[in-house]
Structure formats: C-alpha cells, structure tokens
Amino acid sequence: MKVVIIGASGYSGAELASLVASHNKLTLAGIYVSEASLDKEKYLSDLYPQYLGLLDQILQPLTSNAFADIQKNADFVCLCTDHKVSIELAPIFIEMGKKVFDLSGGFRLSSDEDYQKYYGFSHQNISLLNQAVYGLAEWQNTDDIKNAQLIAVPGCYPTAALNALKPLVDANLVSKENIIINAVSGVTGAGRKANVNTHFCEVSLAAYGLFNHRHTPEIEKYLGHKVLFTPHIGNFPRGILETIYVQLKENVTADQVEKAYDCLADQPLIRLLANKIPTINGVVNKPFVDIAWQQQGSQLIVMSAIDNLLKGASGQALQCMNISMGLCAEYSLLPKGVQE
C-alpha cells in the first residue's frame, strides 16, 4: 500500500514517516506540509538529523498539484495535522476514495456540543464524524477498522487511560464515582513549534488544562465512565505516565481485578507488569502500553505508561493500517521473532 503523510514535519508525522518507511508492506509515497510553513526546500532530515541516510525524502508543499499527485499515488492518507485542518482535509481525501487515518482530535468525539465545549468551535461535518471509526487498536472491532474510510486514531492520553481502565469498567468493578487520572507527558506532546513554554529553560513539571482538557470527553466516551483527568507537562522528551485512582465497588477482590485484566494478557503490545512499576524509560521508543496495579481494600491504583509518539500516536496509526491490510496489528512494530 502507498502511504502519504500530511503534516510530516511535526513529531508524530515524522515518527510515522519513519515507521512507514521501514515497513515491508507499505511504501512512503509522499510527505507533505502546509505551503505556508515551507520557506525553502527541506528534507525531513534537515529537521530530524537522525533520519539522514534513512529517510531522505523532501517535504512537499500541499499545493493543488500535490492533491493531484496524492489522488494518483496513494492508498492511505495519514493526517498528522491540527484538528481544524484535518476536518477540512479528510472529506477531500475520502472523496478521492482514499482511506484516511486522522491523528488529530477532529473526528474522535460524538457531538458538536462536545466540540464547542472542549475545542471551542462548531464541528461542520457531523455526518463524517458519525462514520469515523475510533482506532483504539486492541479494543475496536477489526472489521470496523477494515471497512471504515476514516479512522480517528486515538489521542495519547486516552490510549494510556483506556487500555488501563476498560478491563475494569467492562467487568463492572468500578464504583460510580469519578476515576481520577493524574497524567504526565513528555514535551513532544506539546508539539515542535517554537513556543516559550517549550523552551529548554522554561519546561518544568506543572499541571495544565484542569477540568477542561480535550481528552476528558474522549476518555469518557470510549470508557463509559466519568473521569477527572489532570494532565501535566514533565521535563522529559517522550512518554506518558498515568497514575490512576479507581474506587472499586465494595468487596471487589484482588482475584476479580486480576481476571478483569486477563482480557489483555495475550495482546502483543500490552505488557501487564506483574510486580513491577511502569516507568517512562521502559516505554520510550517502544510500541507498548505498560500496565500495573496495586489494590488496598476498594482503592485501586493503576499505572499506565506509553511512548506518546508511538502507542500514543504513530504506532497506533500503524496498527490500524496493519489491521486494514489484514495483517496482525503489531506487524513491523515488533522484531520478527517476537511478532505473532
């Protein structure tokens, strides 16, 4: 399959370009950025020196010619763009008959109301919103991913949260109070654009987006449970660690909790850590979700860690592409010997 990536200069886009380029069944057919952002010809490796000699493609401006090229040369279109741009572009590529994988939040929520409340604008394409399939790879129906024209690739925080919490909620073990999710993300989560907040000397562990972060409704929608989600920025480049406080229903036993997590036991990209604690170092540059828990009475603490650029973005997009091609979801994300 031929893949083009729009928004390839950002952290997720570049990571995805690298994953596609080293995938046996995919060809990286083009990497694009907005015309306005290109002052001169640039290679992806001009921005990311690590890719020199590995991924020597030119960043192309998304001109009208580019659309024509994409029409001819692409099967999959990946949007690593801002949600507003994604909402504009997705219907164009779908119209062309392409399968679109959108890494933005543009098609993850259900209602215009939520977009107004959390994203601050009115969604103009409700019908497409309703067609989009949420690409939470380990949980979504495989045929739905295969058949959809538009995959809404999940957000980074929701990926860590949903994989850690769905087993408990699905097993009906959680009391009705809010689940509290305390999350810390690496700075790549804030994007590559120059900003004083991501200045090397200004980054410092701190909370943000209290009570109103966009990932709150996304988590609640796919979890089916209320959460109090508090993200923080941390002083490391990549990774997310969520420490999650769950109030279990009365008399839920350790056995019941363990059995609930059995549903993940065979998932190749989920590591249930028996007696260990998830760490950022353990998941950086890896496609996994690391999950562990400890219980005391009806209080359960679940810890979940991912690489925000891999499992939290590009890795999961690739899982969706793999599924769409009928491959195992982890294809090319794990070394051959480990892959199913």
Place this chain on the structure above:
Amino acid sequence: MKVVIIGASGYSGAELASLVASHNKLTLAGIYVSEASLDKEKYLSDLYPQYLGLLDQILQPLTSNAFADIQKNADFVCLCTDHKVSIELAPIFIEMGKKVFDLSGGFRLSSDEDYQKYYGFSHQNISLLNQAVYGLAEWQNTDDIKNAQLIAVPGCYPTAALNALKPLVDANLVSKENIIINAVSGVTGAGRKANVNTHFCEVSLAAYGLFNHRHTPEIEKYLGHKVLFTPHIGNFPRGILETIYVQLKENVTADQVEKAYDCLADQPLIRLLANKIPTINGVVNKPFVDIAWQQQGSQLIVMSAIDNLLKGASGQALQCMNISMGLCAEYSLLPKGVQE
C-alpha cells in the same frame, strides 16, 4: 547561637550548613559525619564544589571527642541523619541540655504501632516521642517550638501536603473520603548515596511506595484526615509537586474555599497563586510553598510545590531555629527588604 550539624554530607545537611553559615544570628560551630563514612580528611566543598570559598569547613568524624566538643560549643544540634541514628543521638544531646532539631522521621509519629507498620521497627523511646514538637512552622504554636527540647522537623512531602490541606480540613470543608495526593519529587529526595536507582541513566518518572510510604501516617496525624498518598520520583534534581484531589462536602462554594485559605494570606513563606499554576522551577532554591487550587462543583484540585531541600527540610529547620530565638520565622530566608 552556635549550631552543629550531624550528617552534614547529605543533601539536607549541606543545605542546612549553607543556611546557617550565612545567618547573622547563628554560627556554624561544627559539621559532622559518621566515623565510618570518612575515609580521609574532607571539606564539605570537596563534596559540593559550589561551596568552595563560601563554606570551607572540614567534615569531622562523630567520635567521642566530637561529643565532648559539641557539649562545650553548641546550643543547637541539627540531626540530618537516618531516623535510626536520630533516635539514638537525640537523647544524648538532650541530656547535654542542647536543643535538638531532628530532620529525620524518628520523632514525627505518635505510636510505636505506626513505627512498626511504616518504618519496620519498634520505637524504643516513646517518652521522648511524646515530648517532641512537630516543627510545621506556619501551623505550630510558637511557644511550643520555643520551649521544646526536641523539634521533629516535618518531612518534605508532608510539608507540601499539610500547608495545602490544613486550611480546608480546619474549615471543615472536606468530605470524609480519602484525599488523594499524587506527588512527584526530585532525585535529591532519594539521598546522595550511590545507588543504581539514582544513576543518571536509570532515573525515570515512576511511582513508588504505593499505599505504604512513611509520610502517609505523618500527613494523616497532623491533618486529621485520611489520605491516599502516592509518591513518584521525577527526573529533576530538586523540588516536589503535589497534585491533590479533594472531595468537598456538598455545596461548598468557591468563596468558602477562598476564605479557608485566608489563614495563609499573610504567611511570608507561603505564596497563594491567584491564577497561576505552581511549577518546580518556581520554587527551586526558594524557601516558599506555592499553592493554587481550582474547583469544579465539589471537586477541588489543589497544587502545592516546594523545594524539598529548603521548605521541605533545611529551610523549615531554620524557621524553627529562628522561632526558638524569638526571630521572625523567615529571618535570613528572605532578602532583608522583603522579610517582615
């Protein structure tokens, strides 16, 4: 007053030595370490190059001669030692008539039961435990600090938590459920001793001590409320950030919360941040507690940040020494113009 510091080679001890040395009303009369830890003559500045020319004292072994010297030359004895060592040393110095400031956890809890449960040993000096005054500077009775022979200087995490939570609990605004304290500490909190866990390449954001950290009973004792306290190590040298989730009683208003915090408004070392978010950068090398909160219905998130070595250890010890001398608590911790 003449001050000696036992355990001056650790992070808190060295920081305290520096504070004492630059204090107008205190003289640093001696800095000591255990005999076993000294293989050869060492200056404090051999361990901490920043102190060269500023604090050129020799680390002395705590021999029997040293005890004799301390008997002659000290008024205040600061124990920056392990809690077991503190429990042994405190009665010796009290017997000499010295006033002892203990920065360990050796005299902070009330019951032998708690020491057995959280510290793993039986406390052999319950009568001294009962005499110790907890040096939470903004909250403790000034005369009690003045009159006590033994001050149990609070732990780092409890200092951040108690200053943030006591106003709410004292104003009776908190529902009876557990308060959840999610805390992240810099690596100095783990001590200076060589350990693979504090190796530069091994440190990585991760939780530890779930459900059983020693600071849990300390917080609960002085707060008078149950907490679920989860510490993490973070990849920065100094500072603690606590994100605290409080369930308010029904119908508690924003006004009531704000009024509850009025009790801290005039405290020179507590900064109530109106519309800002506490950060680690904001408190590093500063003697403050930074506190902010946001409320949504009956959910309240309180954020509290300190420098673990200053307000969380040496700075608060100095506050207690200042109070003992009849000075304002913040004496020498703030520039002259700002100090009350």
Place this chain on the structure above:
Amino acid sequence: MKVVIIGASGYSGAELASLVASHNKLTLAGIYVSEASLDKEKYLSDLYPQYLGLLDQILQPLTSNAFADIQKNADFVCLCTDHKVSIELAPIFIEMGKKVFDLSGGFRLSSDEDYQKYYGFSHQNISLLNQAVYGLAEWQNTDDIKNAQLIAVPGCYPTAALNALKPLVDANLVSKENIIINAVSGVTGAGRKANVNTHFCEVSLAAYGLFNHRHTPEIEKYLGHKVLFTPHIGNFPRGILETIYVQLKENVTADQVEKAYDCLADQPLIRLLANKIPTINGVVNKPFVDIAWQQQGSQLIVMSAIDNLLKGASGQALQCMNISMGLCAEYSLLPKGVQE
C-alpha cells in the same frame, strides 16, 4: 543609587533585576521592555515565577514617558538589550547624564571593521565606542570604571576565557600559535525568545559559530593573543565550561605557570582550584570564575567555568556598579561573612 534596567524580561535582565533588588546600596527604580513586546500588563514574576513575592515590579514599556521618568529617577541605566538597541539607547542616556552599563556587544570591540565582519553592520557611533570602558572587573583599572560614562560589560564566553588566559599571556608564557578555546554554554545563553533551536526536545550538544563567533575578536582584543574559539550549546540551562588548549613557550615550568596565576589568588570572585576540575554544577547560581590547569611539557590545559548569567553577565555588571560606587567589587555578591 537608583538603577533602571532596560530589557528586563530576558534572562540576564531578570537576573540583574534580582541582584539589584537585594542590594543594600541600590534601588531598583524601574524595569523596562520594548513597547512592542508587551501585549498586556505583566509583572516580572509572570515570566519568572520564582520572583513572586520577592521582586514584584511591573514590566514597563519603553515609551517617551518612560524616558522622562528615567531622566528623573535613575542614576544607573543597565542595557540588557540587543546590541543594535544598545547602540541606539546608550547615547540617549549618556546625554541625560546617566551612567550606562551595557550588557550587549555594542561597545566592546574597537573598530567598525570588526563590527562589519562579526556583527554584520557598520557601527555608527565610533566616538562613543572609544569612550566605552570594558568592565572586566578583576582586570580593568578601577578609576577608569569609576570615571566612565559607558561601561561595556564583557560577554559571557570572554569573561571565562580572559580570566583564565590573561595571567599566562601577561606573564609572556604563551607561544605565538593560536590558543584553542573549546566552550560549552547552557541554553540561557541563547536567550529566552521562542525558537525551535531552544525547544526542549531539540537542544543537543553541538558546536556552532565556527571561526566566526562574535566573541572571538572580543577575546583577542583584551587578551592580546590570537585564539581559535569554538562555542557549543549544551543541554543544561545555565553555565559555561571552557576547556582551553595553550601551547606554552619552550621550557616554561610548572612553577612559572603557578606564579602567573598568583595575580588572581586574592580575587574574591575567582577560585583557583588546586587539584580539582571545574564543573558546571560548581558555579551555577554562584558569582565565581572557577579555574584549574594541568600541564604536560609545553602543553597546558586550562579549564574555566562560570555561570553565564552571573559572572558572565549580571554579576559582572553589578561588580562594575559596586566599583563605580566605591564599594568592593564583590559587594552583595558574596554573603557578608565572606565578603572582604
């Protein structure tokens, strides 16, 4: 003396504001930034949360009213501005009769030729250039600093280099080949302005400015010797480490080198490290230059470390202000007991 700071929102300006505010003989009479950079009222502590409660001044726009205020209320004007802005502003404030301390490179070189070559523009105020006194505090004639109307405060790299090298050159120990200066600076050296190069995830040890950095002619002018100066950016916030390779004249002995450095032995802000190695940690937040050397035959390696924002900028500006007031240069930079 009343001090105003122009360009107070940058790293050096804010640091200098903090130094002035806590100085007994100076009053911080105003902190200014360019009108264009202020979108709304801002306190310095809105940018630097650590200063909240310590330095609660409003950043004022440099309007025509501001000039009138400065005319009335200031004795010393500190320019923490870009060199082009400094060249414009300095004559205005000198005309008002103020003493100007310029922290930019606008008045450090001698010739328009050098400005054209290294700064890329023609200096329009050669007569003022000739009046400016270079404020290398330990080396400049005290009366010259006192009597000058314009002090060109030295650059960060030159401060570390000149203090380390002038003893050797002045003692005539250096062969005529280029001295090689390999320097690494913390990211504050690149300024606070948002820029992808200072993004937390993009900063990485790397050289820059090969053969043409602006500090090359500055070092050569005041050293009187050719240098090959290669700066690097390092992944730490503050500090400069220079590793300097000197070819000594034949048969220069260790004694001769040591005697050459005797001239610095009594300088309170210079620490000659006998058997130690300068480190960044040793100088951060300290006003010192740390210098050490090792010799093998006629090869000498000199290491020099400073905090780029203190000794490399604001601290040295303060030294010059102290000298101008007839105080010892290190006044208020060292604790009282240590200060001469």
Place this chain on the structure above:
Amino acid sequence: MKVVIIGASGYSGAELASLVASHNKLTLAGIYVSEASLDKEKYLSDLYPQYLGLLDQILQPLTSNAFADIQKNADFVCLCTDHKVSIELAPIFIEMGKKVFDLSGGFRLSSDEDYQKYYGFSHQNISLLNQAVYGLAEWQNTDDIKNAQLIAVPGCYPTAALNALKPLVDANLVSKENIIINAVSGVTGAGRKANVNTHFCEVSLAAYGLFNHRHTPEIEKYLGHKVLFTPHIGNFPRGILETIYVQLKENVTADQVEKAYDCLADQPLIRLLANKIPTINGVVNKPFVDIAWQQQGSQLIVMSAIDNLLKGASGQALQCMNISMGLCAEYSLLPKGVQE
C-alpha cells in the same frame, strides 16, 4: 551463528544482547554475568524494563557449568567485561575454538609498556595481544577480521576519532603537531554500577583523565599521529561528540580535504554531513558516525558524533560479527531497504 554474551548486565552488553536477538542470522544462546554480581535470579528485563517481552532471557552466572554450556552451544563469545576479566577469559574461550569479540580495552594496545602506563598493570598475555585484530570495521582488512580468533572491538572515543581523522592522516595532510581532541561523552560511558559520580544530581559537564586517558594510546596507535585527547562527561545518557582541532600542512586546500574524505563516501554507516553540524540527538540509537568539518587557512575543525553504545561498542561488535559471517558489515543495523 550462536552468540553468548559475558557481562550482559552492563549498558554495552545489554545493547549487544538486543542487537543479537533481533538479527536474522544470529541466535542469542546465553547471557552471562559474574557469579558474584547475582544475588538472585534475574531477567535482563528486570534491569532494563524496555526489553520486557522483547528479550526475556535470564542472566546466568558464569559458573563452571556455564563454561561447559558455552563450549557446547556457542560460536561467538562476546566479552562485555572489564579489561582484566577479558584478559582472563579470552584465552579460555579461544582454547575452546570459539571466536571471541572483546569489547574491553584488554587487547587493543600493542605493548606491555602502554598497559603499565595507561592501565596500571602488566599485560600477561602478550602473544594473544599480538594475535588480536582491531575491529575498526570501516578500516580493518575484511579477511583479517574473518580469520582472527580474537577481535579487539575499538573503544568508543577512538571510534569517533579514528573515523574522523584517518582520512586526513592517510592523505598526509596533517602537520606534525598534536591533534587536539575535545570529547564529551554521555553518562552510559561511565557504566551502570552505582557510583556517586553518576548520581543524577552529581553529573555535570566536566573534563576528566587529562593527559592520561586510556584511549589516548589506542587512538595514536591506529591513527599513526600524536593526539592530545581530553574527555569530558556530559549530562546526557548516550552519545559522544568530539570537536577536533587539526593543524593542516601549509597550503592544504579545501579540495584536498574533501578528497581525503571521499574514501568514506560510500560507507553505509558513516554520514558525511555537507553543511550541517553533528549533534548528539542525530546519532542516539543510530549505528552511524556523523562527520563534518570546517576549514580556515590551515586550521581544520572536524566534528564527529556517535552513539557510544552502538557505533562506539555493540554496533561495531555486530559489524565485526557480520563481516566474520561474510555478510555486509551493516547487516541488521540498517532497515532492509537502506542496507546494501
């Protein structure tokens, strides 16, 4: 081929285990550590959480049974051990008929004199020293690597230095003065063992090993030119950056320099950066040497960057194994599409 790794718990050993495990033509037949270092059964992923699910092998104690197992089950034995241990072990495994790849410095120098001077002991196996082939992959004779029983895998600093400098020395462009190599290494270079020098809060950019680092004679031996090599520790986990100052012979032109580097142009693991500057970020987790240079008259600055654990250790060991098997040197180090 079946590979065992001795010393697999260290940074290089673990990295090599990971490379071998994902190599199509190699089988990881066993990972060993010293008996003394194993207090209980441990998986490699207990030390390195990132390998969980990817590399789930038990660290085995190097008992006498282990030697018997290795005799039966291994073709290649990789020594990721201290040089003293390597000198003891290498002859044992050679005796068994295994091909030994030693990553220590035990077999890199020529003379006992150098071992006494730089390593502080007398080498007891001069005959084996003389048989060892230096595995500098891009430069060593392929047949020599194939035929040798003992490969001395080059040190990290020498790998960066030799690849950058051999083209110039071989082309006879360098004047006879010392080449100055200023090098900065990440903290993994200091090993994983707990040590206060590698404590998170103690690491700080600083030079070490002036005039006497063990890599000096190694570089000089294989370069055929005198160097002044000064290593530094930097505050990042992985990577080495060398900034190298070369005095060219008179009248050497830019063309001549460029032509000298032509010999590297087709090397798949060497990236000659045309107008760019090598950075640590560019090489971390990559098998490359990044090289760039700038010239001014007869002064040449060459910059060279590697990942110290890959090209500087395990990656180069793998190159040597590939060559030994008749594969291209970069086999499995580059994605399939890029590999020759």
